[in-house]
Amino acid sequence: MGTKNKIDKNYLISIIEDIILNEGISGLSIRKVAKKANISIGGVQYIFGNKEAMIKAxxxxxxxxxxxxxxxxxxxxxxxxxxxxxxxxxxxxxxxxxxxxxxxxxxxxxxxxxxxxxxxxxxxxxxxxxxxxxxxxxxxxxxxxxxxxxxxxxxxxxxxxxxxxxxxxxxxxxxxxxx
CATH class of the missing domain: 1.10.357 (Tetracycline Repressor; domain 2)
Incomplete structure (x- = not known):
């Protein structure tokens, strides 16, 4: 999985929103966001920290x-x-x-x-x-x-x-x- 040099927070938020709409909060995970965005888990954690911060965003x-x-x-x-x-x-x-x-x-x-x-x-x-x-x-x-x-x-x-x-x-x- 390749990582991008700069992570677009708004792009990640749209992915998170899509997951929430289709799978609910229980379907949301840092791993799933990273996979859909084609970035590392650490990249998602760097931007949001945890699942609660993704929901808040x-x-x-x-x-x-x-x-x-x-x-x-x-x-x-x-x-x-x-x-x-x-x-x-x-x-x-x-x-x-x-x-x-x-x-x-x-x-x-x-x-x-x-x-x-x-x-x-x-x-x-x-x-x-x-x-x-x-x-x-x-x-x-x-x-x-x-x-x-x-x-x-x-x-x-x-x-x-x-x-x-x-x-x-x-x-x-x-x-x-x-x-």
């Missing part, structure tokens, strides 16, 4: 991608809730998008990792805690946020099977009545 990559999308969607508004509204827009805009489908699958698998699960719990608690529910706007936003999260989860876990048209109509209703 995949989560951070997806989190960075998400934050980039949220920044793009919220940059034209001065609302104190611009990021939460951008989150809802992200879910509604990309509800049938192949990339969102991939992200939702990655998150579902990564939730098996305790630190990822706790991080998402903290994020949701913080998001809900940032809403002033003493106002009508805050009450509607809380409902919109929780509804969009429920839709995302239901679609991700395939609890409901909606056509793209139905999904778009539901999210348009959400925006019309709650935002």
């Amino acid at each position: 995949v989560f951070e990559k997806n989190d960075d991608d998400y934050n980039h999308q949220i920044k793009n969607l919220s940059k034209d508004t001065n609302s104190k809730y611009s990021e939460l509204k951008a989150h809802i827009e992200y879910i509604s805009k990309y509800n049938s998008n192949e990339e969102l489908d991939k992200i939702s699958k990655v998150i579902t698998v990564l939730l098996q990792d305790k630190s990822v699960f706790e991080g998402l719990q903290d994020w949701h608690s913080s998001a809900l805690g940032s809403i002033d529910t003493n106002t009508d706007e805050g009450k509607k936003l809380r409902l919109a946020f929780l509804f969009s999260e429920a839709m995302f989860t239901s679609m991700t876990l395939k609890y409901i099977n909606l056509s793209k048209k139905e999904q778009n109509e539901i999210f348009e209703d959400l925006k019309t009545f709650l935002l």
Whole structure:
């Protein structure tokens, strides 16, 4: 097995993500990543150290991608809730998008990792805690946020099977009545 002079961390993360999507976290190993990347086991260990760091790297990559999308969607508004509204827009805009489908699958698998699960719990608690529910706007936003999260989860876990048209109509209703 030949090694490359410079190891591309992003390339390794894409291999790790692919393994996680196809085999789950239990199928992930340093040896398997090294073999698929055609590099030494030591090369993978040098970049990540261990399996937990590989999982963390995949989560951070997806989190960075998400934050980039949220920044793009919220940059034209001065609302104190611009990021939460951008989150809802992200879910509604990309509800049938192949990339969102991939992200939702990655998150579902990564939730098996305790630190990822706790991080998402903290994020949701913080998001809900940032809403002033003493106002009508805050009450509607809380409902919109929780509804969009429920839709995302239901679609991700395939609890409901909606056509793209139905999904778009539901999210348009959400925006019309709650935002």
